[in-house]
Amino acid sequence: MGRFHRHDDSGHGHGHGHGHGHDSDEAHDHHHDELGDHHHDELGDHSGYETGADRIVVLERIFDENDRRAAENRKLLDDAGVLTINLMSSPGAGKTTVLERTLGAFAAPERVGIIEGDIETSIDADRLKAAGARVSLLNTADGFGGECHLDAPMVADALKRLDLADLDLLFVENVGNLVCPAEFDVGAHRSVMVYAITEGEEKPLKYPVMFRAVDVVLVNKLDLLPHLDFDLGLFRANLVQVNPGVEVIELSARTGEGLGSWTEWLTAARTAPLASGA
Amino acid sequence: MHELSLCRSIHQVVAEAAADRTVAAVHLxxxxxxxxxxxxxxxxxxxxxxxxxxxxxxxxVESVPVVGTCRACGRDTEVEQVLMLVCVHCGDAPLDLVSGEEFLITTIDLDDPAPAGRRTAS
Structure with a gap:
């Protein structure tokens, strides 16, 4: 047992933002036992494998550093009383239009902040500024190596450019991508994805990690339903398979249909204690 | 898609743990x-x-299968291919995942012997 035997006792880490793993102590214990048993086996298998070789047991989660920074972000947002939502989707599903419409429904859009993650350009940020929000732009190609997602340190950087005292609500508009953003906790209280019905019913089965990671799926572009062969029932059945407890809100950001259910959800989330969603 | 940034994180952890000793292999x-x-x-x-x-x-890299425990009957199901969280034994759902989301560095193999007092695995 040395200084590197850090058997995650930080109480967070694995499963953060993935919709499980915090539900009970039992699940947590099970995970630890499994790890413990396995590394003993592994050491046994390889003993004497190479003369003079030494082996350090590390057991360090690769996302620990990100999760630690995410917890710092969340603490900052908790203290400021700013409900923060990580908004994710594939490119073109309608995140920015949903946000524009959402801002339009607020009496004081200047009390809404948006951290805008885009690989290049400020096109989306400009649209949201025009709609009245306070925007902190993160071009992920600008010093961040063109990342496919936002991570907690990037969001920490963007938070420095927002005056949290002026905000009631903050959206982190993630990079359009159904894979990577699901892996990185950014410190938001809730995760929401925008899914467009033009994407096909099978997407929850193809991108289960994303669909499992969210609290709410906004089913967008509902106005196109008469023009598509889209089966809403099949989509919902696929979604429930990967995320049984998820909330589904059908809307059209273009026509405004269903937007009321979404703003009601936001209002309810804003009045609930922030820490419970962490 | 973000394998490169993950490798940078792994590198940071391993370099710190190895403390200037020669690393032969890193196990994940x-x-x-x-x-x-x-x-x-x-x-x-x-x-x-x-x-x-x-x-x-x-x-x-060691791959860990996706396994869920049935809330109804308590037995484990290994989930393959499409993620369907349904118990293979009793057909009930949902399953509580017990493995499949790991991403951790387990051990580091070193080439040179440890200096006295630095040996960490036994």
Whole structure:
């Protein structure tokens, strides 16, 4: 047992933002036992494998550093009383239009902040500024190596450019991508994805990690339903398979249909204690 | 897609743990629900270690299957291919996942013997 035997006792880490793993102590214990048993086996298998070789047991989660920074972000947002939502989707599903419409429904859009993650350009940020929000732009190609997602340190950087005292609500508009953003906790209280019905019913089965990671799926572009062969029932059945407890809100950001259910959800989330969603 | 940035994180942890000793191999456990391509990960490992203190070290990735425990009957189901969280024994759902989301560095193999008092694994 040395200084590197850090058997995650930080109480967070694995499963953060993935919709499980915090539900009970039992699940947590099970995970630890499994790890413990396995590394003993592994050491046994390889003993004497190479003369003079030494082996350090590390057991360090690769996302620990990100999760630690995410917890710092969340603490900052908790203290400021700013409900923060990580908004994710594939490119073109309608995140920015949903946000524009959402801002339009607020009496004081200047009390809404948006951290805008885009690989290049400020096109989306400009649209949201025009709609009245306070925007902190993160071009992920600008010093961040063109990342496919936002991570907690990037969001920490963007938070420095927002005056949290002026905000009631903050959206982190993630990079359009159904894979990577699901892996990185950014410190938001809730995760929401925008899914467009033009994407096909099978997407929850193809991108289960994303669909499992969210609290709410906004089913967008509902106005196109008469023009598509889209089966809403099949989509919902696929979604429930990967995320049984998820909330589904059908809307059209273009026509405004269903937007009321979404703003009601936001209002309810804003009045609930922030820490419970962490 | 983000294998390169993951390799940078792994590099940081391993370089600190190895403390200037020569690393032969780094062992990872990666759950199958982690959206990581093992081949890409090992390729990126070559990129982030080149010319550095961990140059020439091998990244060994162990895949961990996705397993869920049935809330109704308590038995485990290994979930393959499509993620359907349904118990194979009693047909009930949902399952509580017990493995498949791991992403951790388990051990590091060193080439040179440990200095006295520094041996950490027994």
């Amino acid at each position: 456990k990666v759950g199958k629900l982690r959206q990581v391509v093992p081949g890409t990960l090992t390729y990126c490992w070559g990129l982030v270690t080149v010319d550095g203190p961990l140059a020439g070290s091998e990244l060994v």
